[in-house]
Amino acid sequence: MDLELSPRYLEFRDECRTWLHANRPAEPPASMDSAAGFEEHRLWERTLFEGGWSVPAWPSAYGGRDCDLIEWLIYEEEYWLSGVPGRVSANGVSLLAPTIFNFGTQAQQDYFLPRMASGEQIWAQGWSEPEAGSDLAGIKTNAVRDGDDYVINGQKTWCSRGKYADWIFCIVRTDPTAERHAGLSYLLVPADAPGMTRRTIKRLDQESGFAEIFFDDCRVSADNVLGEPGQGWAVAMAAAGSERGLSLRSPGRFMAAAERLRELATASAATAGAATGTAGAAIGTAGAAIGTADAATGTADAATGTAGAAIGTAGAATGTAVNETGSGLDLRLRDEVVDAWIRAEAYRWQTYFVAAELMAGGDLGSEASLMKVFWSEMDLELHATALRLLGDDAEVPSDWLDGYVFALGGPIYAGTNEIQRNIIAERVLGLPRR
Amino acid sequence: MHFAFTDEHDMFRDTVREIFANQCRAEAIRESWDSADGRVRGLWATLAEVGVLAITAPTEAGGLGMDEVALVRVLEEAGYGGVPEPLVEHVAVAVPALAAAGAADLLNAAVSGESTCTVALATGGPNVVAPVAADLVVAEHSGSLLAVDSGALTVVPKDSIDQSRRLAEISFDPEAATLLAGADVALASDRAALGTAAQCVGVARRLLDITVEYVKERRQFGKPVGSYQAVKHHLANVRLGIEFSAPLVYRAAWSVAHCDDAVVRGRDVSMAKATASDAVDRACRAALQCHGAIAYTFEYDLQIWLKRGWSLSGAYGSASVHRDRVAGALGLSD
Numbered sequence: 001m002d003l004e005l006s007p008r009y010l011e012f013r014d015e016c017r018t019w020l021h022a023n024r025p026a027e028p029p030a031s032m033d034s035a036a037g038f039e040e041h042r043l044w045e046r047t048l049f050e051g052g053w054s055v056p057a058w059p060s061a062y063g064g065r066d067c068d069l070i071e072w073l074i075y076e077e078e079y080w081l082s083g084v085p086g087r088v089s090a091n092g093v094s095l096l097a098p099t100i101f102n103f104g105t106q107a108q109q110d111y112f113l114p115r116m117a118s119g120e121q122i123w124a125q126g127w128s129e130p131e132a133g134s135d136l137a138g139i140k141t142n143a144v145r146d147g148d149d150y151v152i153n154g155q156k157t158w159c160s161r162g163k164y165a166d167w168i169f170c171i172v173r174t175d176p177t178a179e180r181h182a183g184l185s186y187l188l189v190p191a192d193a194p195g196m197t198r199r200t201i202k203r204l205d206q207e208s209g210f211a212e213i214f215f216d217d218c219r220v221s222a223d224n225v226l227g228e229p230g231q232g233w234a235v236a237m238a239a240a241g242s243e244r245g246l247s248l249r250s251p252g253r254f255m256a257a258a259e260r261l262r263e264l265a266t267a268s269a270a271t272a273g274a275a276t277g278t279a280g281a282a283i284g285t286a287g288a289a290i291g292t293a294d295a296a297t298g299t300a301d302a303a304t305g306t307a308g309a310a311i312g313t314a315g316a317a318t319g320t321a322v323n324e325t326g327s328g329l330d331l332r333l334r335d336e337v338v339d340a341w342i343r344a345e346a347y348r349w350q351t352y353f354v355a356a357e358l359m360a361g362g363d364l365g366s367e368a369s370l371m372k373v374f375w376s377e378m379d380l381e382l383h384a385t386a387l388r389l390l391g392d393d394a395e396v397p398s399d400w401l402d403g404y405v406f407a408l409g410g411p412i413y414a415g416t417n418e419i420q421r422n423i424i425a426e427r428v429l430g431l432p433r434r
Numbered sequence: 435m436h437f438a439f440t441d442e443h444d445m446f447r448d449t450v451r452e453i454f455a456n457q458c459r460a461e462a463i464r465e466s467w468d469s470a471d472g473r474v475r476g477l478w479a480t481l482a483e484v485g486v487l488a489i490t491a492p493t494e495a496g497g498l499g500m501d502e503v504a505l506v507r508v509l510e511e512a513g514y515g516g517v518p519e520p521l522v523e524h525v526a527v528a529v530p531a532l533a534a535a536g537a538a539d540l541l542n543a544a545v546s547g548e549s550t551c552t553v554a555l556a557t558g559g560p561n562v563v564a565p566v567a568a569d570l571v572v573a574e575h576s577g578s579l580l581a582v583d584s585g586a587l588t589v590v591p592k593d594s595i596d597q598s599r600r601l602a603e604i605s606f607d608p609e610a611a612t613l614l615a616g617a618d619v620a621l622a623s624d625r626a627a628l629g630t631a632a633q634c635v636g637v638a639r640r641l642l643d644i645t646v647e648y649v650k651e652r653r654q655f656g657k658p659v660g661s662y663q664a665v666k667h668h669l670a671n672v673r674l675g676i677e678f679s680a681p682l683v684y685r686a687a688w689s690v691a692h693c694d695d696a697v698v699r700g701r702d703v704s705m706a707k708a709t710a711s712d713a714v715d716r717a718c719r720a721a722l723q724c725h726g727a728i729a730y731t732f733e734y735d736l737q738i739w740l741k742r743g744w745s746l747s748g749a750y751g752s753a754s755v756h757r758d759r760v761a762g763a764l765g766l767s768d
Contacts, residue, residue: 349681425666
């Protein structure tokens with residue numbers, strides 16, 4: 001065990017940090033779930049690509065820099081700490097790309113990967129359907145082979161960024177006679193394919209982040225099947241591992257968020273401390289006033305006047321003390337902040353532990369479900385704490401509120417946490433399915 | 435950066451796991467409850483023989499010269515095994531303190547297993563573990579550590595819900611004790627919390643294993659209770675608690691062994707203990723609930739680990755005490 005970063009990694013961290021700070025956009029782009037913001041984010045993808053930082057863990061032949069897992073984790077830490085825009089290409093880079101590397105033909109790799117790396121092609125995921133959410137194997141959208149093409153009919157929904165994406169990666173039923181998990185294929189569909197209609201669904205935050213996609217005799221080349229026809233489930237589950245585990249949500253973003261939460265708490269403590277200080281000083285003034293009043297009437301006994309003055313002094317002293325230590329932070333909230341920070345560290349070290357196993361040739365199986373539950377609930381708690389710290393202003397739009405609304409989706413997407421807990425119980429602990 | 439145990443660590447872990455599985459079975463633990471000193475016959479000698487008592491002692495003193503990283507791996511197993519010996523006190527705290535003070539004779543006796551040590555630290559509160567079984571107490575006094583011979587102690591025993599924890603309040607004449615110059619109180623306290631955190635993780639793992647086996651077998655409404663989602667989710671939560679506390683314990687072990695900054699070291703240890711205490715508390719609750727009435731009996735062996743969990747969760751600082759310390763390190767308290 002060695003938890004120091006070697007000089008090579010430290011140099012890498014420096015290089016990464018320097019580049020991100022030098023290239024951070026002056027103004028944050030609009031939401032990636034708006035038409036304009038999507039294109040602004042595409043420009044950021046282009047900037048990252050030109051600097052060699054869009055897909056650092058990929059081979060250099062496809063625009064990466066051959067980073068190992070540790071370098072990638074360092075990159076992610078620096079990325080989220082630096083406050084640069086989020087990744088509009090995350091669906092492609094984090095979920096589809098590992099699948100293309102595993103199952104893609106040489107031609108598919110050579111065509112799709114460089115275009116994904118540069119932001120020329122941005123991907124959305126077309127898995128869920130109105131009748132198939134957690135029960136993904138229940139999908140009905142079908143694709144029928146016709147010469148060199150497949151003809152798709154059906155409907156996908158809840159496709160994040162699906163309205164603006166250039167390509168959609170779908171799971172479709174290619175063998176209508178097969179049951180459930182069998183007879184599915186993984187199909188890559190260009191958004192301009194004839195017969196595809198996309199309609200936005202406004203999310204909770206009123207952004208048009210979701211799309212529902214309708215296929216009416218939508219025709220795509222059979223070359224766009226990823227993996228073997230009929231093997232869609234196995235191919236999809238390989239991507240689901242990436243989605244649930246570290247490739248979608250590295251520790252870096254939560255460490256950065258926990259640090260910002262700590263700063264928010266320190267600032268609120270100072271404000272609350274100052275308010276208490278003011279209140280203390282006010283008690284002081286009032287106390288002193290009582291003392292003065294008593295002395296002025298000349299009829300009150302001197303002791304009351306003295307006591308009033310003493311309360312005045314004590315009140316003022318309390319005001320000053322609270323002001324200096326900033327202990328205006330509610331203890332329960334303080335513990336929530338501490339927990340957020342501890343959880344981010346726990347996720348970080350658990351990830352490094354898993355990374356060492358992966359680098360030694362292990363693989364991330366059902367463990368990914370443990371990670372997914374942990375990061376999604378950590379993210380939600382962390383943002384809920386931030387809103388409690390903001391108090392009256394929690395409902396007023398802010399980055400924290402945006403983050404909270406975003407985090408609310410975490411326990412739902414990539415397989416609900418209820419399903420993940422079933423997976424943990426059945427595949428990690430070995431409990432009976434029925 | 436390589437966050438993994440070595441083959442040597444794993445081999446040592448396997449060795450002690452086997453020893454505990456053979457020599458510290460539930461029947462042996464129950465027998466120890468009826469003895470005067472609360473110990474498992476012959477176990478201490480075996481632990482001395484394989485070097486468990488000497489893990490952290492320098493090689494010149496007959497020790498293995500390994501660090502806290504190796505140690506937490508073994509202490510986790512001690513938790514898993516329900517071992518009723520004062521292992522954390524002896525191996526994690528007393529031995530390094532005696533070594534730091536250059537107390538050669540006392541160290542030799544401790545490393546060879548000839549003596550058993552326990553500790554009395556402010557962070558452990560008034561209840562000292564196993565002073566009756568111990569020959570030597572490493573005791574905090576006025577910011578220093580003293581070595582106190584058990585013959586010089588006044589011992590007032592106290593009951594614990596855990597029959598394996600023979601508690602007592604002790605007093606002694608500091609003038610009659612030996613000052614362990616060079617041994618650091620803060621470091622000793624961190625080691626006690628770290629070692630206990632490792633045991634908490636081991637206890638939680640055992641509670642989970644016992645419960646998983648039980649719910650696979652126990653049938654109600656015609657199927658195993660472990661097939662019900664409510665039970666599954668309880669146990670998935672226990673697994674989550676273990677999954678995300680163990681790495682903090684290993685990371686803290688590294689900090690204790692290698693970090694010179696006492697604030698960072700203390701923060702890492704406290705993150706580990708707070709999280710491990712929470713994890714074992716959750717494991718206790720879920721294990722009892724998923725078993726049902728059988729776990730509420732004295733006869734069923736789950737109680738060994740339930741009670742160990744309850745007591746170790748609070749030992750050398752509860753989760754809230756350690757959260758408070760993390761808050762300090764993060765600049766969130768006075």
